[in-house]
Amino acid sequence: MNNANSKRKPYVREMKKDWWLKNAFYTGYMVREGTSLFVSIYAVVLMWGLMRLVQGADAFNGWLESLQSPLAILFHVVALAACLFHAKTWFALAPKAMRIFKGDQLIPEKPIVLAQYVALAVVSVLVLIIVA
Numbered sequence: 001m002n003n004a005n006s007k008r009k010p011y012v013r014e015m016k017k018d019w020w021l022k023n024a025f026y027t028g029y030m031v032r033e034g035t036s037l038f039v040s041i042y043a044v045v046l047m048w049g050l051m052r053l054v055q056g057a058d059a060f061n062g063w064l065e066s067l068q069s070p071l072a073i074l075f076h077v078v079a080l081a082a083c084l085f086h087a088k089t090w091f092a093l094a095p096k097a098m099r100i101f102k103g104d105q106l107i108p109e110k111p112i113v114l115a116q117y118v119a120l121a122v123v124s125v126l127v128l129i130i131v132a
Helices: 024-055 057-066 070-097 109-131
Strands: none
Touching: 024 057, 024 070, 070 109
């Protein structure tokens, strides 16, 4: 049958722009995915700093001075909050994404999530010690 001669219209389901606001699960998902934008932009800021470091002390000091503006400080505070939210939601998701068994028993989610927080704390302290 030739579609050009058909009088039938294909069904196109209407998708409103705020579809994700009508369900708490989808809202949480979209907010979590939105935080990845801040994580990405922050990674670009750090790579820019590395590029300035390679260019010499003057270029690097200029980059450091640019980070002291109120807008840059506000961005870093928002990016930190976004990164922490992103990490929290990822830690909660990890046991669902990778089920771990000990023998035939499934390890409960709580110890897995707690182990991630402990690892985050240990790595954070180590980085602080190295930097200080």
